Amino acid sequence: MAVGRCPYPSADAAAKPPSMEPSYDIAVIGGGVNGAGIARDAAGRGLKVLLVEQGDLAGATSSASTKLIHGGLRYLEQYAFRLVREALAEREVLLRAAPHIIRPLRFVLPHRPGTRPWWMLRAGLFLYDHLGGRAILPGTRVLDLARDEAGAALRPGCDRAFEYSDCWVDDSRLVVLLARDAAARGATIRTRTSCIAARRENTGWSVALADGSSASARILVNAAGPWVGEVLGAVLQQRGRAPIRQVKGSHIVTRRLFAHDRAYIFQNTDGRVCFAIPYETDFTLIGTTDLDYRGDPAAASISSEEEQYLLDAAGAWLREPPAPEDVVWRYAGVRPLYDDGSARAQEATRDYVLDLDAPQGEAPLLSVIGGKITTFRRLAEAALAKLAPFLPGASGPWTKRTPLPGGDFPWDGAPALAAALAARHPFLDDATARRLIRAYGTDAETILEDARRPEDLGRDFGAGLTEREVDWMMRAEWARTEDDVLWRRSKLGLRLSQRQAADLADWMAGARA
Numbered sequence: 396m397a398v399g400r401c402p403y404p405s406a407d408a409a410a411k412p413p414s415m416e417p418s419y420d421i422a423v424i425g426g427g428v429n430g431a432g433i434a435r436d437a438a439g440r441g442l443k444v445l446l447v448e449q450g451d452l453a454g455a456t457s458s459a460s461t462k463l464i465h466g467g468l469r470y471l472e473q474y475a476f477r478l479v480r481e482a483l484a485e486r487e488v489l490l491r492a493a494p495h496i497i498r499p500l501r502f503v504l505p506h507r508p509g510t511r512p513w514w515m516l517r518a519g520l521f522l523y524d525h526l527g528g529r530a531i532l533p534g535t536r537v538l539d540l541a542r543d544e545a546g547a548a549l550r551p552g553c554d555r556a557f558e559y560s561d562c563w564v565d566d567s568r569l570v571v572l573l574a575r576d577a578a579a580r581g582a583t584i585r586t587r588t589s590c591i592a593a594r595r596e597n598t599g600w601s602v603a604l605a606d607g608s609s610a611s612a613r614i615l616v617n618a619a620g621p622w623v624g625e626v627l628g629a630v631l632q633q634r635g636r637a638p639i640r641q642v643k644g645s646h647i648v649t650r651r652l653f654a655h656d657r658a659y660i661f662q663n664t665d666g667r668v669c670f671a672i673p674y675e676t677d678f679t680l681i682g683t684t685d686l687d688y689r690g691d692p693a694a695a696s697i698s699s700e701e702e703q704y705l706l707d708a709a710g711a712w713l714r715e716p717p718a719p720e721d722v723v724w725r726y727a728g729v730r731p732l733y734d735d736g737s738a739r740a741q742e743a744t745r746d747y748v749l750d751l752d753a754p755q756g757e758a759p760l761l762s763v764i765g766g767k768i769t770t771f772r773r774l775a776e777a778a779l780a781k782l783a784p785f786l787p788g789a790s791g792p793w794t795k796r797t798p799l800p801g802g803d804f805p806w807d808g809a810p811a812l813a814a815a816l817a818a819r820h821p822f823l824d825d826a827t828a829r830r831l832i833r834a835y836g837t838d839a840e841t842i843l844e845d846a847r848r849p850e851d852l853g854r855d856f857g858a859g860l861t862e863r864e865v866d867w868m869m870r871a872e873w874a875r876t877e878d879d880v881l882w883r884r885s886k887l888g889l890r891l892s893q894r895q896a897a898d899l900a901d902w903m904a905g906a907r908a
Contacts, residue, residue, distance in 0.1 A: 459728025483527020495836030801836025
């Protein structure tokens, strides 16, 4: 088998327990977008960082989002202007930092009698266009649905619509890239490593890990996502620090429901909104729900009622409504929101809360509650600002203008990059070249390296997924199982058969041995 050399810290090496207890400036519990974002920011400030994650990176909430970098148009109704402004401003910052996994997306908001008044939508979108500032994304325009192709997919009765801008993101790859960048800057990333206990000891934290190893840190950050309360209670013995509301959001993926490349945002009769988003070329992503959740976040799954709700929500607007047999994938995740006392789950704040526990003379503990994927970078900056008094040697903010791994090209440069990749490796079909650029950006060439024919990439497991690429995911991106590869590092699980997935699992088991 011919494989490319990995220029980044080996995930295999990072997974091995240290032979002696190391000391860190910051230990982060949780490998979701917030934990990985904080680890990256801290490592780039010259701090010694440890991140531990009980499962895979982005293994829970951060891979179960609606895949959007957006301001949150509906949050304007809740007067969450600061949150919306911050999120809107982040869209183009993140687009420039990761143009391979983030791209602009236009949203069509159709109108018909009985929904929010036209004037209200116009006023909201005026604010949306101007609150956060824009240099790349185009502003709102009005569509005549009788003439625009977006109207062809809709039921009669929708004569006009607004069209506005946000961005799409590959959420789980975003987390992987944050971890890679953190590791490249010196952070230690330990996946599939639970923190089973942590206690204050002198002026630091002593952290015990499930594999029998331990570490010490000056500061502990609890970014465990939907397990943040469990970590506070069972691991840290800090019960009752902050009110947490667990809210489940579910999505379905169907066959492609419309031909154009824009997304829809539909108004539901219950006052909520529902997205229908072009997904992975041949599919449509529909979401989301908001339901209060009790129980283990790892066991969260979409109910039959939620699935029907999403089918009905999209079907109420689409000329050809989706049916249960059109669903090819479904997923659910639990959001750890700050409990602000809202009567309904959909009204609970999506803003983040950073709860600092720093008794005089004792080691600080920072717990991260809430937040949304769009604001992870700002959240990380805010976390480091809160911890700054305890980190006198750290440098200042740096992430705003620094690309993520593979993202060192112009925000609109992915098509040209894919064409150049295909030209250098003529055996690649155009779809595979585009997929590789969209996943890895400029690192795609590093993965392919000197390959001149398909055989140079080793076995093809299906849909263009080769040994060379899987080897990269295992060595540079902490992938350990076929689910890590097929549903988080890629979405090729939508395309591979059960037999192909089993063959991939067997090969990975052999490669790990």
